[in-house]
Amino acid sequence: MEQQKNATIIQSLQTGIQIIDLIAEQGHPLKFNEIQELSGITKSNLYKYLNTLTQLGLLYRDKKQNTYSLGSKLIEYGMAATGSKDLIGKVTPYLQDISRQTSLTALLAVWTHDGPVIANIWSANYGLNIGAQIGTNLPLLSSSGKIFATFKDMIYIKEWRLKELSKIPESLRKEFEEEQQEIAKNHFAYSKEPIVEQVSSFSVPIFDYNNDLLGALTIVGFTSLVPQSPDDEVSQYVLNCAKEISESFGYQPK
Structure with a gap:
């Protein structure tokens, strides 16, 4: 880990x-020796950093697995940064229920100036690694990205949309634009996730009283287990959850 020598910064921070x-970049919990190898920090100094970050809640140490992952304090910072504290508070119980009922991973995506990001996750019991965690930016062709591209006001997403479209071939652009009509109609977007192979997801929108998009409720799992149609029983269950959440924010379907 390289240190920039600059008198205007606090190097320890x-x-x-x-x-x-x-x-965060690794996308999964790391053991001490893995962090030491990747960072190049001496063991004695790394112990001090990890202990401090853990005590502050910025990292979490699983004592059984002896691994480190991102801490709950970062979730609080993320909620404050996105202005989504109320939304996350209301959605979290639904994430828990959906994951428990479906054995799939449930997450909430919200909008930031860099595009949609994961704001909270409730993982399924079988330990699926979706290759992402809280704070991960989601691409246009993810199911969450499709929801934001379809329902978010173009004023806010124009630059992000153009940037994302420039990354994909023309054939996929046309396919996506055609797909948006169905997404707008059914409030349902499916995608074979570009982040991890053999993993798919579907997303549904959450609206407020002004019919503005608040976030995307997204279900992730192995492709064979994730429904591709809004008519599926699991899809209908999640759509009803999204409707309840939206109604709690004053949303009234047109």
């Missing part, structure tokens, strides 16, 4: 943030 970034 920078190192602590770099450790958090390192764990």
Whole structure:
């Protein structure tokens, strides 16, 4: 881990943030020796950093597995940064129920200036690694990305949409634009996730009293287990959950 020599920064603070970034980039909990190998920090110093970050709630240490992952304090910061504290508070119980009822991973995606990001996750019991965690930016052709591209006001997403479209071939652009009509009609988007092979997802929108998109409720799992149609029993269950959440924010279907 390289240190920038600059009198205007606090290097120890920078190192602590770099450790958090390192764990976030890997997308799964890391053991001490893995962090040490990736960071290049001496063991004695790394112990101090990890202990401090854990005590502050910025990292979480699983004592049984002896691994480190992102801490709950980062969720609080994320909620404050996205202005989505009320939304996350209301959606979290639904994420828990959906995951328990379906044995799939449920997550909430919200909009930021960099595009849609994961704001909260409730993982299924079988330990599926979806290759993403809280704070992960989601691409246009993810199911969450499709929901934001379809329902979010173009004023807010224009630059992100153009940037994302430039990354995909013309054939996929046309396919996506045609698919948007069905997404708008059914309030349902499906995608074979570009982040991890053999993993798929579907997403449904959450609206407020002004019919503005608040977020996307997304279900993730192995492709064979994730429904591709809004008519599926699981899809209908999640759509009803999204409707209840939306109504709690004053949404009234047209």
